Amino acid sequence: MITANARAVFHPEGPFKLTTIERRDLQPHDVLIEIKYAGICHSDIHTARGDWGPVNYPLVPGHEIAGIVTQVGSEVKKYAIGDRVGVGCMVDSCGECPNCHKGEEQYCLSGNTGTYGAIDRYGQYTQGGYSTHIVVTEDFVVRIPDGMELDKAAPLLCAGITTYSPLRHWGAAPGKRVAVVGLGGLGHMAVKLAHAMGAEVTVLSQSLSKKEDGLRLGANHYYATSDPETFKQLAGSFDLIVNTVSAKIDINAYLSLLALDGTLVNVGAPAEPLPVQVFSLIPHRRSFAGSMIGGIRETQEMLDFCAEHNIAPEIEVISANRIDEAWERVLASDVRYRFVIDIGTMDNE
DSSP: OEEEEEEEESSTTOOEEEEEEEEOOOOTTEEEEEEEEEEOOHHHHHHHTTTTSOOOSSBOOOOOEEEEEEEEOTTOOSOOTTOEEEEOSEEEOOSOSHHHHTTOGGGOTTOOEESSSSBOTTSOBOOOSSBSEEEEEGGGOEEOOTTOOHHHHGGGGTHHHHHHHHHHHTTOOTTOEEEEEOOSHHHHHHHHHHHHTTOEEEEEESSSTTHHHHHHHTOSEEEETTSHHHHHHTTTOEEEEEEOOOSOOOHHHHHTTEEEEEEEEEOSOOSSOOOOOGGGTGGGTOEEEEOOOOOHHHHHHHHHHHHHTTOOOOEEEEEGGGHHHHHHHHHTTOOSSEEEEEGGGTTOO
């Protein structure tokens, strides 16, 4: 077994503690990655605090991973020692179901294997990227394009693909009117990506406090949803709305903003239900949908798109001993726009 240093939570309220974890010995198609940076996702907090179900502790979160290949299995073909690579929200799937064959491993009918908090095919409990090393089968590793900085690549492995996938699937392009609900870690990436795809982009945020940022990131318009006039003014305006917030909102009010045949896609995952009135959908043939990350092929496509268009997340790099502070700031919406852990500081106290 391979020993890695890590930061783990031992109960729902933390705090993080320095510990060691074991990674499996390399199987023929595995790669060993020395993790350089790991992004902090709101999903890490939801999971660790039990919002989405029971958790086995200790838990090492982190599914926005960027690093360097340091060892490869005997039959690895895709990667070599020294390659710059990334790992996102999943590390395996059945590989046999129709969805996996379509390259949509995130929707594996047997359930994909999460990067942390899951049981892998070897019967081991998966632990994530708040650690110095990880072992992953080569088919669930992506290549980070040359010229893309590793610290900025890390959040693309969740925040980037989570917003890229629905924008591509529902056709964000010139002539399309796209609204992004929330300007946080996911939302700011949705704005950048939709703008690069040529769509007309509107940010719908609780207040105007981030308006200057939103317009700088690529939005054409910015509205405060705390103002009731916003919903009157924008009724029937959008072809696509991407809801990135992980809190309960009045989903029917946002559905009223869709044009004929428009779709509201939820990528934020609040713990509470979002009640939908059927008459918010019927009159204008509107759709309410969900989307979860993307497959490995699409994740690589997203990274290449970001490299081509010079798209990177806005990040704040922190040392590993500041994770607890960073989590509290995420909950307080006090980050612009993604925390990234410098794993080289893992042993710092």
